[in-house]
Amino acid sequence: YLNQFDFLYNAVGIKSAAWVYFGKEPKDLKVEEAALLVGMVKNPSYYNPVRKPERALGRRNVVLNLMKENDMITKEEYDSLAALPIKLDFHRVDHKEGTAPYFREQIRLMMQAKKPVRSDYPSWDDQTYRTDSISWERNPLYGWIEKNPKPDGSKYDIYTDGLKIHTSIDSRMQQYAEEAVAEHMGGYLQPAFDREKKGTKNAPYSTNRTEISEIRVNHLIRNAMKLTDRYRMMKKAGASMEEIKTAFSTPREMKVFSYTGPIDTVMTPMDSLLHQKKFLRTGFMAMDPVNGQVKAYVGGPNFSFFQYDMVSQGRRQIGSTMKPFLYTYAMEEGFTPCSMFSNTQPVFTDELGRTWAPRNAGSARVGEDVDLRWALTNSNNWISARLISQLSPEELVRTIQNFGVTSRLDPVMSLCLGPADISVKEMVSAYTAFSNKGMRVDPIFVTSITDSNGNVISEFTPRHTEVISETAYWRILSMLLGVVDSGTGNRIRRAPYNLTAQTGGKTGTTNYNADGWFMAFTPRLVAGTWVGGEERFIHFNGMANGQGASMALPIYGLFMKKVYGDSSLPYRQTDRFEFPANVDLCSGEFSDIPVEDAAADISMAEDVFD
Incomplete structure (x- = not known):
């Protein structure tokens, strides 16, 4: 009974x-402290020791007297204890603190969600309504309170009904993820950002964009003001x-x-808005690609100050992390890692005479014929554009949706370069297919829920969907391993990370460095990181700090270095993908090349297939 009682x-x-x-x-607890809590059970509001200390003292002494009468304490002990004043060390429960606060809040939001009704959403927010509707239908944890009434028909209260919610999170990995975010964001990236913006007009807004005028900045800040609790309360009060x-x-x-801890200061609320905005945000999630269990989840720099969750709630442009979906689609259509394309800038014209000429970040091998393996390894935009021109934007949308992405996708050619806004959670779930032989798995946040008597009310099992055929899978896997071994993800191989584990992945950087991504997977773990304003x-x-390999990749590198350094965890740098024996990744037929050599030669694939 005491384990379920509400003590205020x-x-x-x-x-x-x-x-x-x-x-x-x-x-x-001391005897007198335990007696005070027991005394509250009669009527916690009436005997509230914070608001009614005299009543609480009298009630405590009643309990002590009962203990004396039942020979639990002596008369001398009673006289001594009853004379003591109440000494509290009062701490309010703050759900913003402790480990995995973003994760815990996401579970609360999911469990307490109502069945989506379109009229409950803003007219402009069709995306959230659509996503919530899909979650209601497919995710048994979403709306759990509504879907699972008590035997008497009433609804559970997740705080007061004694429920035990067994989560998927691994406390060690969660600690490593939070440390990795703090070390990279607080120790390097944020100081670098502050140095770049110091003394610049309209900071922290960028100065290299013509559309950012002082008028536009003031408009953005006014909009931010209107989203604060202070503004809403004053408006409601008629100010x-x-x-x-x-x-x-x-x-x-x-x-x-x-990043060194909260600062007590004096400033205007308007200045505090700008202070908050100068901090770059981040989202990180790691999950098991087989059972779907989310092992680590960091939705931002600090939940107490930045409560908007950039793993589940935030959607940002994904940049070149889109390309593995495009290349998977191409592999399904019969292309191979060895298919050749001209590395020249294409220009496309639509029916209205509008042209689109994608740009590249680099100038390597311009004018040469290159294979798809080299193009993906080096994140070449021209080849992605040429590839989609031979395929179909509509089919690319269907491919990405098959990977479990529910965010809006426009069937246009430029989709191949990643302008779509997608959440970290969606991306990590999608990338599980690259780790798990073409089988995607939905994220699992909670493994089981038991009632106050220990009875299991709900259990949550993985939901798998096959999204890549066998031949296409081995082809795209070999290419994504090459991205890390010799391409844009190679930084994890160097200091300070020095990761040797077989890893596939993809970096992503959007226009003006607004978003930096790194998606990565091993045979036993998939993770995704986003960083941006x-x-x-x-x-x-500039690209030096603004690209995904600089903004996002280090969080993954630091996290995995800690994970591999913990022998109590089941992850090893020797874990390997089991390629079929002697498969030729270019024709799909068997060859004379032993698979061990083929996998080891991924970093030299450009030479092999030239």
Whole structure:
């Protein structure tokens, strides 16, 4: 009974109450402290030790007297304990703190979700309605409270009904993910961003974009102001716009974020908005490609200050991390890693006379004929454009949707370069197919739920979908391994990461360096990282720090270095993909080349297939 009792202040159960009121574990409570908590059970509001200490003291002493009468303490002990004042070490339960706060909040949102009704969503937000509707139909955890009533027909309360929610998260891996984010973002990337923006006009907004004028910046900041709780509360109270502007321009005491800990300072609420905006955001998720269990999940730099979850809620342009979907589609259509294309800039014209000429970030091998393996390894945009011109944008959309992506996709040729806004969670789930022999698996956040008596109410099993045929799978896998061995993902092979594990992946960088991505997979783990500004106009000006290999890849590198360094975890750098014996990755037929040599020669594929 005590393990389910609500002791106020979100302290449900004796363990939580011991922490909230005394900052201790139950086993460490003194006799008088335990008596106070037991006394609250009669009526916690009436005997609230925070608001009604005199009543709580009297009730505590009643409990102590009962203990004396039942020979649990002596009369002398009773007299001594009853004379003591109440000494609290009060801590409110803060769900913004502790390990995996973004993950825990996502579970709460999913479990408490209602069945989507279109009229409950803004007219412009068809995407969220569509995604939520799909989740309602396919994800048993989404709307769990609504879908699983108690035996008496009432609804469960996830905080007060004694439910035990067994999550998929691995506490060790979660710690490593949070450390990796803090080390890279706080230790290197954010200081580099601050140095670039120091003293620049309209910081943290970029200065290399003509559309960012002072008028536009002021408009963006005003919009941000309207999204704050302060603005909404003042508006609801009937404050005029002038009164609101005055309030936002008046200095006041507040806490603001820093990577070394919260800072107590005095600044205007408007300045605090700009302070928040200068921090780059990130999203990281790692999951098991076979059973779907999410092992690590970081939705941002700090949940207390940045509660918008960039793993599940945020969608950003994915850039070249789109290309593995395009190349998979091409492999299914009969292309091979050895298919040759002219590495020259193509120009396409539509029915209206509009032209599209994709650009490349580099100038390697311009004018030569190159194979698809080299093109993907070097993330060549021209070849992607030539490839989609021989295929179909509509079929590319269907291919990506088969990978489990529910975000909106426009069937246009430029889709091959990754302008679509997709979440980290969708991307990580999609990439499980590259690790698991063409089988994609949906993410699992919760493995089981038990009631207060230990009875299992729900169990959650993986949902698999085959999305890549066998021949196409080995071809695309060999190409994605090459991206890490000798292409844009090669940085994980060097210091300070020095990862030797067989790894496939893809970097991604969008226009103006607004988004940096790194998607990676091993035989036993798939992970995705995104880094960027709160708004697309907040970004690095240069590619040195702004590309995905610089912004996002280091988080993965640091994370995996910690994971491989922990022998208690089941991941080893010697884990290998089991290629079929003697398969020729160019024809799909068997050859005389032993598979061990073929896999080892991926880094030299350009020479082999030239």
